[in-house]
Ligand SMILES: Nc1ncnc2c1ncn2[C@@H]1O[C@H](COP(=O)(O)OP(=O)(O)O)[C@@H](O)[C@H]1O
């Protein structure tokens with residue numbers, strides 16, 4: 001895959017001196033859904049609006065399909081659609097006019113077939129002549145998406161598309177996003193719902209305090225999630241793990257009084273029975289057992305609070 005958006009060392013210091021982005025590097029792959037996960041104030045909106053050219057960066061570069069967005073702003077910006085966090089629609093406008101207007105802003109020739117396609121795709125065709133103020137919150141958000149797609153962008157940025165949206169509507173929005181992806185649109189969305197990242201994303205980026213702490217394939221993150229740890233407290237301290245137990249990759253605590261075994265919860269066998277038998281054969285007596293599981297939430301909380309990846313004992 002090739003990067004459709006290439007973000008290099010993006011920094012933003014707001015007037016007053018607050019550093020909201022501390023040098024973000026990120027490559028967005030064509031066709032993917034990337035979820036940027038972070039708590040309130042992490043810098044998600046700043047990052048997205050800087051990439052989209054709405055906020056000026058203090059330093060750094062963005063290339064969209066190879067176009068430098070300083071030197072070739074129109075080409076770069078034309079490839080991007082942005083659905084802002086706040087709903088900022090003119091209540092008296094009619095849905096279809098509002099979408100046509102957005103297309104015009106990008107200097108695109110009118111194309112009724114495209115407008116119809118977008119409105120149908122977002123289940124708004126039967127509302128095309130309604131005034132925006134007559135629509136429900138979920139529909140208004142879909143109008144924002146329609147406007148953002150009006151000029152046929154290749155990359156769509158959605159800033160917290162489901163913040164404050166009820167659970168049923170959230171699922172509807174997820175379906176919409178999945179359909180857009182199926183239609184070939186690259187999607188970057190921000191969210192503070194871990195569940196949303198889990199449901200939708202191909203890759204997940206974690207942002208906090210203006211820094212991108214991690215960008216990883218969701219599947220790999222899920223595999224980490226699927227891991228559990230069994231901590232075995234020992235009756236007597238040991239100095240090393242017996243060679244006969246090497247296949248279990250045990251980790252010995254520094255005090256020698258416990259060992260930790262990591263296993264995949266989705267595997268058919270956990271290997272625990274075999275491990276316990278092996279310990280007994282090695283003459284090791286157990287005092288207690290504890291299990292813990294790392295989840296995306298743990299990984300996220302660990303990153304956001306500690307600034308480091310939670311290790312084996314992260315969820316103990
Ligand atoms: N125009 C601004 N001037 C000064 N500080 C700002 C401005 N906009 C945002 N910030 C600050 O930058 C940080 C990141 O904000 P934002 O990007 O909106 O975060 P998020 O979208 O992740 O909630 C916050 O601490 C916020 O208060």
Ligand SMILES: [Mg+2]
Pocket residue numbers: 044045046085159160
């Ligand atoms: Mg925000």
